Amino acid sequence: MKTVLVTGANRGLGLEFCLQYAQAGWQVFAACRDPQNAQDLNRIAEQYKSIQVVTLDVRQHDQIDSLALKFMGKPLDLLISNAGVYGDSVGHGFGAINYSDWRDTLEVNVMSAIKLAESFKEPLAKSEQGLFVAISSLMGSVADNGSGGSILYRSSKAALNAAMKSLSFDIKPAGIGVLIFHPGWVRTDMGGPNGLCDASESIAGMRQQIEKFEMQQSGQFIKYDGTKMPW
Numbered sequence: 001m002k003t004v005l006v007t008g009a010n011r012g013l014g015l016e017f018c019l020q021y022a023q024a025g026w027q028v029f030a031a032c033r034d035p036q037n038a039q040d041l042n043r044i045a046e047q048y049k050s051i052q053v054v055t056l057d058v059r060q061h062d063q064i065d066s067l068a069l070k071f072m073g074k075p076l077d078l079l080i081s082n083a084g085v086y087g088d089s090v091g092h093g094f095g096a097i098n099y100s101d102w103r104d105t106l107e108v109n110v111m112s113a114i115k116l117a118e119s120f121k122e123p124l125a126k127s128e129q130g131l132f133v134a135i136s137s138l139m140g141s142v143a144d145n146g147s148g149g150s151i152l153y154r155s156s157k158a159a160l161n162a163a164m165k166s167l168s169f170d171i172k173p174a175g176i177g178v179l180i181f182h183p184g185w186v187r188t189d190m191g192g193p194n195g196l197c198d199a200s201e202s203i204a205g206m207r208q209q210i211e212k213f214e215m216q217q218s219g220q221f222i223k224y225d226g227t228k229m230p231w
């Protein structure tokens with residue numbers, strides 16, 4: 001049975017990843033900050049016994065380390081670093097930047113991904129083809145930025161992309177691949193109601209790309225349908 005760990009698993013894209021991987025027969029470790037209040041996740045975990053809900057606030061590196069300890073000696077096939085925050089808020093654009101929110105955004109969207117890769121390197125290396133997936137955004141593309149704004153979010157996803165590109169080289173000797181995704185503009189709490197696709201379509205597409213991943217693709221930044229994204 002293949003294994004996947006998903007962060008930010010209680011709603012949005014993370015929840016849909018858990019559902020679809022459980023339906024596909026995977027063992028799913030669904031990590032969220034507050035399992036007691038994760039009603040939707042607990043509901044699907046009732047339905048699919050292969051879903052195990054675990055507690056993880058990705059800003060808490062001690063929590064990442066304790067969770068990783070439970071995986072030591074066992075293979076983990078896929079780690080999806082999905083948890084993310086938008087950070088930017090109305091009234092806090094250029095001229096009124098909230099620097100505390102910016103720091104939090106960088107901790108959640110960037111640093112946690114590298115910390116997860118550091119802590120879970122051993123279980124991922126034990127898999128036949130361990131893969132680390134980061135859910136980024138086209139908004140992290142410098143080349144694509146034609147409108148400005150969203151300084152916190154854009155800078156965090158650009159930093160995530162840079163960090164993941166380096167990770168793809170740094171972790172290659174352990175046989176672990178890295179894929180960076182733009183999931184599309186998806187109708188979730190973060191994407192809002194005007195998104196261009198729903199979570200099921202986005203996740204089905206990313207699962208297909210993950211399924212056919214080959215090591216020479218490691219470090220690519222792609223959309224859920226496999227289209228290469230500009231850096």
Ligand SMILES: NC(=O)c1ccc[n+]([C@@H]2O[C@H](COP(=O)([O-])OP(=O)(O)OC[C@H]3O[C@@H](n4cnc5c(N)ncnc54)[C@H](OP(=O)(O)O)[C@@H]3O)[C@@H](O)[C@H]2O)c1
Pocket residue numbers: 007008009010011012013014032033034056057058059082083084085108135136137138182183184185186187188189190191192195
């Ligand atoms: N939706 C889109 O259109 C879109 C587009 C491009 C990229 N993305 C990226 O896709 C990923 C998922 O987005 P989404 O649309 O599903 O957003 P969402 O519906 O807002 O869900 C965000 C998830 O991240 C979790 N999270 C936030 N801070 C966390 C922390 N410190 N520790 C653990 N979990 C934390 C949230 O948990 P809580 O419930 O505890 O807050 C929630 O489960 C994000 O990285 C986002 O940037 C989304």
